[in-house]
Amino acid sequence: MAEPTPLILVLEDDPDLRSLLRRGLREEGFAVEAMATAAELLDRISALDPDALVVDIGLPDADGRDVVQALRARGVGAPVMFLTARDALPDRLAGFAAGGDDYLTKPYAFAELVARLRALVRRGGADVALLVGEMRLDPATHNASVRAAAVALTPTEFRVLARLAATPGAAVRRQDLVRAGWPYGAIVHENTLDVCIRRIRRKLTTLEGAPEVVTVHGVGYSLR
Numbered sequence: 001m002a003e004p005t006p007l008i009l010v011l012e013d014d015p016d017l018r019s020l021l022r023r024g025l026r027e028e029g030f031a032v033e034a035m036a037t038a039a040e041l042l043d044r045i046s047a048l049d050p051d052a053l054v055v056d057i058g059l060p061d062a063d064g065r066d067v068v069q070a071l072r073a074r075g076v077g078a079p080v081m082f083l084t085a086r087d088a089l090p091d092r093l094a095g096f097a098a099g100g101d102d103y104l105t106k107p108y109a110f111a112e113l114v115a116r117l118r119a120l121v122r123r124g125g126a127d128v129a130l131l132v133g134e135m136r137l138d139p140a141t142h143n144a145s146v147r148a149a150a151v152a153l154t155p156t157e158f159r160v161l162a163r164l165a166a167t168p169g170a171a172v173r174r175q176d177l178v179r180a181g182w183p184y185g186a187i188v189h190e191n192t193l194d195v196c197i198r199r200i201r202r203k204l205t206t207l208e209g210a211p212e213v214v215t216v217h218g219v220g221y222s223l224r
Contacts, residue, residue: 005030006031007032007033007049007050008031008032008033008051008117009034009048009078010025010035010053011034011056011067012034012035013056013058018034019034021054024114030117036060037059038066038067041067045071045076051078051121052081053079054083054117055081055083055100056082058084068080068099075141079121080102081104081116081120082100082104083104083106084105102116102120130165133210134147135165135204142157142158144203145207146209151203156181156182157181159180161200163176163177163180164177164213164221164223165211169222171222172220172221174219174220174221178192181193197213200213211223
């Protein structure tokens with residue numbers, strides 16, 4: 001049986017580049033839906049099940065990073081490649097913090113875009129859930145679950161807990177948790193992380209067998 005054709009959603013406001021991406025990606029064997037505005041993408045996303053997205057950061061009606069954060073909040077877990085004319089490190093970090101998976105700076109070689117996109121599609125087909133003991137973290141739904149029981153986390157709570165879960169038992173510095181949970185440049189007050197941790201702890205107590213978030217004084221937190 002033939003493999004299904006991967007569906008790529010392209011969000012690009014430049015009509016010439018949008019047409020080029022649509023035509024070129026179709027010639028490379030992808031199915032393509034191309035849109036010019038964030039509003040159009042958010043309006044249509046519920047009827048589509050993309051394998052990956054190509055998103056321009058500089059859109060006329062929104063920042064592409066904000067669009068991806070909105071998609072992640074809706075449970076859209078498909079991998080995202082950002083396109084941008086900006087190559088500064090803060091811009092790249094902000095893109096990854098918003099939920100992006102790859103970052104390509106204009107001008108770029110189309111062959112490189114295709115190669116990176118194929119890698120994202122392959123990766124997106126795998127189960128990217130994170131397991132810590134009996135607890136499972138699902139990035140597509142922002143849920144934490146133990147066996148049949150599950151709790152919903154906000155995107156920020158999920159990112160903070162996922163950072164702790166990436167190194168279970170190890171102390172994670174407060175600064176690293178803030179970087180994981182909030183976009184680059186966001187104003188995060190001293191107690192904001194503590195409030196987030198309290199909410200995570202409260203939710204995890206409803207899951208029998210879930211690990212515990214432990215305070216490591218003078219350092220940060222640990223998942224044990």
